Amino acid sequence: MRRKRFIHWVLYTSVALLLLVGIPIIINELYKIGTGYMTVWGAADVLSYYGTVLGSCVTIVALIVTILFTKKQIQRGSFIKNQEEKWNRIESLISSSLENIHPARIAEIVLRVTSSNYNEAPTAFHQYSLQAKTALDSVFAYISGEDYKQLESLLQAIQDAADEYCVIAAQLESQYQNLELLELRKDAIKINNMARQNPAKNMADLISSGDFLTKTSSLNEKEIREEINKLSEKLSAMRDTSYRGLLEKKRITFSEIQDRWVKEADNMLHLWRY
Numbered sequence: 001m002r003r004k005r006f007i008h009w010v011l012y013t014s015v016a017l018l019l020l021v022g023i024p025i026i027i028n029e030l031y032k033i034g035t036g037y038m039t040v041w042g043a044a045d046v047l048s049y050y051g052t053v054l055g056s057c058v059t060i061v062a063l064i065v066t067i068l069f070t071k072k073q074i075q076r077g078s079f080i081k082n083q084e085e086k087w088n089r090i091e092s093l094i095s096s097s098l099e100n101i102h103p104a105r106i107a108e109i110v111l112r113v114t115s116s117n118y119n120e121a122p123t124a125f126h127q128y129s130l131q132a133k134t135a136l137d138s139v140f141a142y143i144s145g146e147d148y149k150q151l152e153s154l155l156q157a158i159q160d161a162a163d164e165y166c167v168i169a170a171q172l173e174s175q176y177q178n179l180e181l182l183e184l185r186k187d188a189i190k191i192n193n194m195a196r197q198n199p200a201k202n203m204a205d206l207i208s209s210g211d212f213l214t215k216t217s218s219l220n221e222k223e224i225r226e227e228i229n230k231l232s233e234k235l236s237a238m239r240d241t242s243y244r245g246l247l248e249k250k251r252i253t254f255s256e257i258q259d260r261w262v263k264e265a266d267n268m269l270h271l272w273r274y
Contacts, residue, residue, distance in 0.1 A: 023050065069269070076268045083261045086147075091254055093142060094154070097135040098246060101162040103239045106169050110232055113176060118183060121176035125169045132162040132169075150260075154246075154253045161242050168235050175228050181216050182224070188212045 024047055109124045136155060143151065192209040195202035 072269050076265045079268065080262075080265050083265070087254065087257060087261070090139065090143060090147065090151070091250075093139045094136075094151075094158070094250060097139060097158060098243075098250070100135040101132040101158065101165055103165050103168070103235050103243055106165065106172065106235055107232065107239075110172065110228065118176055118180040121180075122173045125173035125176070129166040129169050132166050135162060150257050151253065154249055157249055158246055161238075161246055164238065164242065165235075168231055168238070172228065172231050175224050175231070178219055178224050179221070182219055182221055185213065185216045185219070188216075 105128055106125070109121060109128065113121045113124075136159060139151075139155065140148075148155070188209045191205050192213060195206035195209060199206055
């Protein structure tokens with residue numbers, strides 16, 4: 001590339017020296033000979049004519065260069081506008097995706113669930129997992145294959161983090177299902193006690209409640225709540241590490257992408273590419 005650029009500059013310089021210095025010298029030398037075809041005008045007249053023609057050519061070339069440069073500026077402005085609109089849209093979609101997978105959304109479910117609505121927790125966790133797993137769908141639907149190459153590392157990091165958060169959500173969902181079973185177990189104990197008072201009449205209730213109590217006998221509320229606390233702490237750590245890392249990676253990625261298209265826009269101002 002450098003060798004080619006050097007050859008071009010040597011060629012341009014040689015042509016310029018020939019036009020500005022060489023030809024006037026040649027005209028002068030031809031008229032000094034004083035033989036051959038004789039003209040009614042002298043060397044001064046030819047040099048004056050040549051100067052006028054050369055000046056006109058320079059003016060025309062300068063006008064052409066100005067027009068071309070203006071055209072390049074317009075193209076650059078249009079390119080920058082299109083790139084800004086496109087990448088701002090992509091960044092907005094990715095920001096929305098990051099909001100959908102935010103681990104704080106899982107923590108909010110934990111905070112609002114009480115003994116009176118344990119049955120709502122599994123649905124809420126499942127809904128979070130569904131939104132997290134499909135969070136990038138709108139991004140994939142919008143970007144091109146070339147855009148994906150620039151975003152691949154970031155998108156993969158977001159998807160990996162979403163999968164990790166979904167694992168935590170599934171584990172919490174399981175623990176809250178156990179808490180719901182413990183609540184049902186309390187009712188089963190009451191039903192079983194009442195059925196024991198008249199086993200012949202309430203044999204069906206006695207059997208069903210007894211089976212349920214047997215299946216749930218290993219559940220321990222203290223252990224379940226300890227596990228929920230551990231998962232909540234793990235979730236908090238993920239928010240401070242992996243999620244904030246995603247935000248930083250997003251910032252760096254879009255900064256690098258902007259640097260590339262700004263450089264590409266600046267290259268448009270070159271009238272001749274080497």
